[in-house]
Structure formats: C-alpha cells, structure tokens
Amino acid sequence: MSQATDHTYPTRQLCEFLARFTLADVPADVVERTKDLFLDWIASAIAGKDAPAVRKLQEFAAAMGPQQGPAEVLVDRRRTSPYFAALINGASSHVVEQDDVHNGSVLHPAAVVFPAVIAAAQAEGKSGAEVLLASIAGYEAGIRIGEFMGRSHYRVFHTTGTVGTLAAAAAVAKLYGMDAEGINQALGSAGTQAAGLWEFLRDAADSKQLHTAKAAADGLMSAWIARAGFTGAKRILEGPQGMAAGMSSDANPAALTDGLGKRWATAETSFKFFASCRHTHPAADALKDLMLREKISADQIASVTAHVHQGAIDVLGPVTDPKTIHQAKFSMGTVLGLVAVHAHAGLGEFEDHALQDAKVAALRDKVEMELDDEINAAYPRQWIGRVTVRTTDGRTLAGRVDVPKGDPGNTLSRPELEAKALQLGAFRHGASEAEMRAIIARVWALEKQASVNDWLPVAK
Amino acid sequence: MSQATDHTYPTRQLCEFLARFTLADVPADVVERTKDLFLDWIASAIAGKDAPAVRKLQEFAAAMGPQQGPAEVLVDRRRTSPYFAALINGASSHVVEQDDVHNGSVLHPAAVVFPAVIAAAQAEGKSGAEVLLASIAGYEAGIRIGEFMGRSHYRVFHTTGTVGTLAAAAAVAKLYGMDAEGINQALGSAGTQAAGLWEFLRDAADSKQLHTAKAAADGLMSAWIARAGFTGAKRILEGPQGMAAGMSSDANPAALTDGLGKRWATAETSFKFFASCRHTHPAADALKDLMLREKISADQIASVTAHVHQGAIDVLGPVTDPKTIHQAKFSMGTVLGLVAVHAHAGLGEFEDHALQDAKVAALRDKVEMELDDEINAAYPRQWIGRVTVRTTDGRTLAGRVDVPKGDPGNTLSRPELEAKALQLGAFRHGASEAEMRAIIARVWALEKQASVNDWLPVAK
Secondary structure, eight states, X not given: OOGGGOOOSHHHHHHHHHHHOOGGGSOHHHHHHHHHXXXXXXXXXXXXXXXXXXXXXXXXXXXXXXXXXXXXETTTTEEEOHHHHHHHHHHHHHTTSOSOBBTTTTBOHHHHHHHHHHHHHHHXXXXXXXXXXXXXXXXXXXXHHHHHHHXXXXXXXXXXXXXXXXXXXXXXXHHTTOOHHHHHHHHHHHHTTOOOBGGGGGGTOTHHHHHHHHHHHHHHHHHHXXXXXXXXXXXXXXXXXXXXXXXXXXXXXXXXXXXXXXXXXXXXXXXXXXXXXXXXXXXXXXXXXHHHHHTOOGGGEEEEEXXXXXXXXXXXXXXXXXXXXHHHTTOHHHHHHHHHHHSOOSHHHHHHXXXXXXXXXXXXXXXXXXXXXXXXXXXXXXXXXXXEEEEXXXXXXXXXXXXXXXXXXXXXXXXXXXXXXXXXXXXXXXXXXXXXXXHHXXXXXXXXXXXXXXXXXXXX | OOGGGOOXXXXXXXXXXXXXXXXXXXXXXXXXHHHHHHHHHHHHHHHTTTOHHHHHHHHHHHHHSOSOOSEEETTTTEEEOHHHXXXXXXXXXXXXXXXXXXXXXXXXXXXXXXXHHHHHHHHHTOOHHHHHHHHHHHHHHHHHHHHHHHHHHHHHBOHHHHHHHHHHHHHHHHHTTOOHHHHHHHHHHHHTTOOOBGGGGGGTOTHHHHHHHHHHHHHHHHHHHHHTTOOXXXXXXXXXTSHHHHHOSSOOGGGGGTTTTTOOGGGGOBOOSSSSOGXXXXXXXXXXXXXXXXXXXXXXXXXXEEXXXXXXXXXXXXXXXXXXXXXXXXXXXXXXXXXXXXXXXXXXXXHHHTTTOHHHHXXXXXXXXXXXXXXXXXXXXXXXXXXXXXXTTSOEEEEEESSOTTSGGGOOOHHHHHHHHHHHHHHTTSSOXXXXXXXXXXXXXXXXXXXXXXXXXXXX
C-alpha cells in the first residue's frame, strides 16, 4: 500500500474520529462537564490579569499585532487578531495555576484548547455548540497524544507546551469543519512546532506562560494554514523522524486511538482545588485530611514525608527555596505549610502567606519528598496522596487520599465551581461580580449561545 | 556558589562573549565574508516569491498581522510588524535551497539570522554596521549551538528550525545592545520554543519553510520579550531539563565556547552552488569532476554509487520518488541525474528537468547511496564527495572532491556571487536586474549604510 493512501496509521485513525463525531455522539454528561471546564478556564484566564509575564506578552502583542480585530483579549478587554488573542489568553490561563489538568496525560488542556477555539470562533462567527464540539475534539486529541508521548517525555518536556500545540490545532481544525486529511495536516504543522522544556523551573523563569501562549497561538496557526493548503507531516507523532522519535523513549501508539467514541477523556479532567502545581495536590489533600482526623495543629508537626511519584520529584525537586509566589506553587513544602498553617492553599493564601509567613516557612523546611513505589506505579492514571507525619510528641501518623479533591471521582460541584470562578474574577479585579455572574449564566447555557463574542465589554 | 551568581556555565560564557565583542574585534575578511553571506541571503529570499508554501504564510500574515509597519517583506514589497516580516522573509529564504550552510553544525544560518536582524533593525532604525555585528553574533552563536547539539540531534530534528531559533534570538539581542544577562534570557525563551522535525520529508510537506519562518520570528520574539523583562531558563542548553537533555544524546558543552573571539565560525559558512539539499553537493561535485576528466556522457553511465555520510542517508533516504521540484532537491538520484545530463543542478535545471525529463529519471534510478566510513568520520567538519561510476562498457571509475564548490576552501568569488544573485532575482521576477544591481552595490558597502530599510520599493 502506498503511503499516500494508507490511512491505517494511528495518527490518521485519530483524525478520522475527530473529523467524524458530532455533538449528538457525545454523552450529555460529557457536554455538561465541558461547560464546567470552560467556566473554570475563562475564570482562570481573567485571573491572569496584571501578572508580569502576561503583561510583557501583552506589550509584545501591542507592538507586533493589529490594534483591532475580531478576537477578545480577556485581561485587557481589547480586540485583536485571533493569533494574538490566543497568545495572550493562553498566557493568562495558566499563571495562577488554577486551570484544569488531565491526570493520565499530565496535560492542562483548558489553557491551550479554549484560548485557541474562542479566538478562532470569534473571528468566524461560530456558536456555543460549535465551540463545545471543537473543544471536546481538542481535549480528546490532546489527552491521547499526551498519553502516547509517555512519562519519558514529561521528564524533560512540559507536555502542555508540546502536546498542547497539537490539542489546540485539533480543536481549531474541528471548529473550521475540516475533514480527516485537513486535521492530519494541521497536526503535522503543529507537531513540528511543538516545544517547551522544564529547565525554566530551576530559575523560576516566565517560560510556563510562554508555553501555553505559544501552544494556543501556534496550534491556531497550524489549523489556519492547513485550511489554506499548507501541508505537514502525516505521521508526525509515530513516524521515524516524528515527535515520539525525537522526544520520547516510551511512546505508546495504541494510546492515540484508545477508546475513540467510547471513552470520553474530556470528562476525566480534574479541577484544581489548590492554587498550586497539581503534583502537590494529593499530598496536600492527605495532610489536610490527616490533620482534621487527628485534630493536630501545625505547631505539633515535627516533620512531614510526602510519598510521591517520580514526576513530582522531577517538577518540584528543583524548587527548594522559592523566591516568587509563582515559584512557591511548585514547592511541596510551601503548599503543605499553607495547608497546615492556614487550612488551605488557595489564591488568597498564596498571595498573603507563601513567601513572608514564618510559620509556613518553618513547616516548609520540615517537609521532604520520597519516591513511593505503589504511588509511582499507579501514576499517572491515579494520583494517590500519602503523607507520614511525625509529631512533636513522638507519634507517627499516616494520611492517605486515593482520589484527590477535583478529580472526576471527587469533583467540584457547580456551586463550588461558581464560587471558585467568583474568587478568580475578584482576584485581580479582572471582572466585577456582576460580570462574572453574567459569564456563569452564559456558560451554563453555552450550547444555546448563537455567539461566543464579548465575554467582557471592550475597554474604553 | 549559588546558581544566581554562577556565570561559569557554557551558555553564560557564550553570552558574555556575544555581549562583549564589537565590529573592531572582527577580522576584516570575516566582515567582508558576512557581506557575501548577506547578499546570498537577500537574493535567496527574493527568489522565494510565489512559492506556494510562502504564499500561504503571506495569507496568514495578512489575516493575523498589521497591514502596515516598519519592516519589509521582500516577496510582496509590503511593510508590516517585525514579527511577520521575519516570518515571511524566513519562509522565503530557504525555499529555493540556495541559501548558505555551515558544515560543522549543519545549520543554515542566513535563513534564520538575517530575516530576524533586518526586521528588527528596520523597526529600530539601526545601521548597516549594526546589522553586520548582530548577524555575526547570530552566526557565531548558532553555529556553536548546532555543533553542541551534535549529530544525534540532526537525525530527527531540523537543526535550522531548532537551533535557528536561538541563532535569531542571539542576533536580535545583540542588535538591541543587550548585555550577557539579557542575551542569556533571550536564549532561554528561544530554546524553550525550539522545534522542527524531519518527518515532513517523507510527505514532501511544506514544513521546511515553516521551520525557518518560525525560527526567525520566534527568535526575534525571544529577544524582544527578554528586553521587556520576560525571563527564561539560564542553562537552556546544558541544564538537566534543557535542550540537550531533551533532544540530543551526544551533546558537547565544550562546543559552545570553542575558540570564542579567535575562531570566527561565520567565515566557515559555505555557499550553495547547486540548488539542492547540501547533502547532495559533495557527490554532485565528484560526479561532475569525474565526467569532465573521463570525458563520459550520461548515456555511458550504467550505475553510480554515491559514498556518503549517515546524515545524507537520514535526510535523503526517504526521498525515492520525488513528486515536486522541492522534494527533488532532496533526491540524490535527481541531483546526480541533472549533473550528468545537463552538467549542472541549478535553479533553471530543477525547474525544467527535475521531474519530467526521461533521461534524468533514467539516471536517477541508477543511483544508490552507500555509507562510507571515512566520509562519515570526517563529517560534519569536512564534507567529502566520492562516487563510483560503472560505465556501460564495463569500466569502474572513481571520482572524489575533498572540498566541494562553495566551501570556504573553494568559495564563490564576488563575480560568482553577483551572478548567482542576479539569477535568483530573475528566477520569479522577484526583482529587476536594476533593482538587484542596486542591492548588490548597497551590500558591498553595507558597513557604511546609515539605514537598512527599503531594499525594494513599496508595492503600489
């Protein structure tokens, strides 16, 4: 069979599914969950207002992009071209570390999929139902590609930057109504632009925002140019000089087609309850649970061992002495310190207590991470939280949470999601309470919205 | 020593050199050679006019970028922001495969460095001398980073896409007058965006143009945002989660600082004499030489074995049945066929004879590549050309060229460079002869030009 007509390779089978499915094929609870994810995203993106890294990319967009256009930049209430709107909304989505995460792929789909889809949809006059369908395509593709790339990829590469580019491309190509061939071309151009290294963690540098910004924007670009006829590699994922060949040593092609049309990976996505790196959440949950159960306070803790998977050590290990609030979100000690001292590690606790609080700092220095074989084997399918606390009076206490708060089996209710969205909107005065309540109402009826433009009024 | 004050790592040492050197430190012949490289580049970029892949990126830029600005797009004589000018000029620089190449790094520096530097310089009102200095910084950085990433990188990654992003970033950061810290930050943001996979070769897809386009544009972006204060990883190259950790198995940190201030790698760059992938050139030279010496014609050739290095097999091996002129530039058989039948494989020969000429096709099928230990060991420092020809009357003839035409030891003279530039300008009517002659005169006095704007008049 010639390569030109061989449609049996995994990337192509994924594209065939993505081109084919309609909203009628998606179970109603998955559509509802996608609306939950959308609300969680838009509130996160609004909360990125005034973050320095986002500000600098806004300056770049002002210098390099058009001063007007069809697409909305949430943090400054201006309009520009879809490319730059995706760039800025992508950057702002991830900076407060409150956006969603899919466990098995260790991908943050919202931060890359929704900024690209909304920017493209606003330019094309698409409806809420079309946005939901396209976004589900982006989640289904991105999650499977993340699982395909494997754990070896995540050790060096920020999957949300690399795989996120393809997730955004798949979503926008679906929004454009492209066929399997077109989606395949879009993935080809996206995969050959896929980038993002973890090295920035060591310097607390701004790259994480650049990764989501560029994944969203370059994914949108890939779909746009594919629609114009610009071609890319067909086997960009599994080919001998494709993404897996270059950036993975444990790629699993079967993951690309896993349960297509039966397994809705979108609904497996977790919400963040704590405002920190997801790798800190299982242990934070376990510690919180233990302290409530045993009725101990932070003063009574002599040491905490967080039993973790290898990925947590890879990402959090370099952060021993956090200098910024953003870096503190990657410090296991800080997160457990906030939970122990202030009972929560939300946006407010990070702002007020992550860096200057002596009690939190004291507890931070009592925390160590230890690789745990059982937890490591279960990861990334299951993110088990386990801590061992030694008390000042000599007791050894064990805490464990099998399904951390925010996971599908322990998800946030709509009232909890609304409360979180209101907090995110208020965080940097990104949106007034009335504006956030209007957004919430619109999202709960997203499938009925004829337009997805103008979530916030244009700045005067 | 804390990481924050440790400036002894190789990336930093490279940055210290890049920040420090002035045009007075550069030997006069290196400056003159840089002008040769600049002329060869601008003519290549003009020759990319009307190439379909470039056209589609022009459409993207028209949709997403501003309709006016300070930076010149050579192929359409319009002006836009530096980001989009770098994108389009980067795309058009490489499409006719006539731009320069550095052997040791297997990097095409011109296609990524000059588009970024010129776009940034036009926006900032920089002079020709400043452009030369910045471009030399881009070449010196890019070549060393390419050598650092090693041969393992090039097997899967298109070094001009990946490393090219850092070369462009270093050049623009130097143009901006940034210090070592700033250049380091720019490289951090560039390295975490570095991408480009060879997989597209198998499908004759358009990605090669996307790679140079994005390397130039994203490199410029990296320097721009670094100047605005956006931070990146310091040890982006050699760090435990940096580029080498993710994308190389034979990285050599010593290459990053090799001969800084003494070895001027810029002047090691080769010009292309044939309009094809550089990996075909040594064998093409050897065949041409053999046929002249032995006075044989294409009809007398029964078979040709091209003795090559592994990189040639990796890049050219997938191309067995070229379907487009661009793909034919990666077919060893086609290139040797053109040389045998038409005595040259220039732009005109590719246009007229690469795909439809029965004699060329017949010879193409008589060519095979064979890995040669001596040639492979010398590569990439030296690109030796060796062919074995079996004639129809039963003779076995050997051809060999140690320094292929265009290499520093066998370079193009200024009259040859001018003739090549005039051909490139005429190729798609990208510039009139009078316009090309004006460009040539301006380039030969580049160090005296107060402005680098308006190489071609604005379209009416």
